[in-house]
Amino acid sequence: MNETGLRELSEKLIGTEIKAELLRLFHMNPGILDTVESIARRIGRLPKDVDPEISTLVELGVLRRERFGELDVVSLNVSKDREVQKKLIALIEGGVKE
């Protein structure tokens, strides 16, 4: 198993409870397209706490931020999310070297 790669990816993906809650929210509702404030409300957190965690997941590519008129909205990047999941599976199974 490529432990370093797996741990790094795990840390980026679910290094905090908020990130894990965001992933669960978007995986269970892949069609969500919402503002940071609404997403924070959905998971019962404060926008100021959720915003930086969303940024990390956007950097990783799992989530995307887009501008819709006056609003900044966040959604799941389904294809990238699948890619990351595949990478995670491969790392757990020990087939991928970073």
Next chain:
Amino acid sequence: MGKDLEVRLNPRYAPVLSAQLASEVELRLLDNEKAEAFGSFFLQCFENTVSQILGEGAKTSLLECLEKHKGLKRDEMAIQVDVLRRCLKEIFGEAAIVLERMVAKQIYRRLDLDTPPEDFGVAVEQAEQAYMNATPNLLVSR
């Protein structure tokens, strides 16, 4: 002859003793069944949490990895929480704590309990106790 010994030896008391014994045996069987039921409940919460957060594929790979490489069978997770924790730490590093926390929260939410304690082992122990006390006997399949 002491009263206790008389009770034990006198056939007059046999039906009473048998009923008491049967009731004790039945209670122990029920406890075992409840413990098994908690094991299934724990596994269900663990699997749900992992698949909801990391995806169904990652959940399957993780369970296979735990069984194949770490020797931890699915139906033993609830009784080998320390082993499970060690394995998760080996696999996910510090992020394992987040997974544990999310699993504990799901267990507590489903059992209608308050916030779980920080320590996952303690949280599971308390949840099992609550489950054993709360599950009506009739709900345990016989």
